[in-house]
Amino acid sequence: DSGVTQTPKHLITATGQRVTLRCSPRSGDLSVYWYQQSLDQGLQFLIQYYNGEERAKGNILERFSAQQFPDLHSELNLSSLELGDSALYFCASSVTTGTGIQETQYFGPGTRLLVL
């Protein structure tokens, strides 16, 4: 158990809909990262929040957005869903001090999204 929790575990929805994925980081971790894992693209970084503010952006579509709340939990909002958005979405957290390149990221169990 990494200490990172994600809800829901599974989500089935239809094209055009909007969903929200939730992540609670490990106690004391200030950074939250979102990753998408699909069969054709592998594991890809989407976005990072640090202590409530966006710190880095990766291959995140404009239809997707995220935020980190004062209690440090984070939500990833996916809207106007398309079939190709079906994937596993992972959240990770880390303490983040300095450059962070030695830091371990702790991953949650993921949310499996299926868009029909």
Place this chain on the structure above:
Amino acid sequence: DAKTTQPNSMESNEEEPVHLPCNHSTISGTDYIHWYRQLPSQGPEYVIHGLTSNVNNRMASLAIAEDRKSSTLILHRATLRDAAVYYCIHRIGRGAQKLVFGQGTRLTINP
């Protein structure tokens, strides 16, 4: 993004050592090498990381070549539970904190 090269798949037997290679030819002075693995139906988990010298922890050992352009993750006695996809990640010293995953090596352990 820094690129690493790993074999797509490897196979080994239970209770034998496993050596997983990785090439990271563009590595420079302050860059680290991290290894993560992803067990079936789980999120990635940290295995080990290093800069220049060899590193050991309870999960594995990391041997880094003298020129730092390659490294080897060593599982000393593989168990069935070690069957996973292993990712070698080149973390750039002045880069962002994100992890850049390649295709990884799918390790199969035979009983």
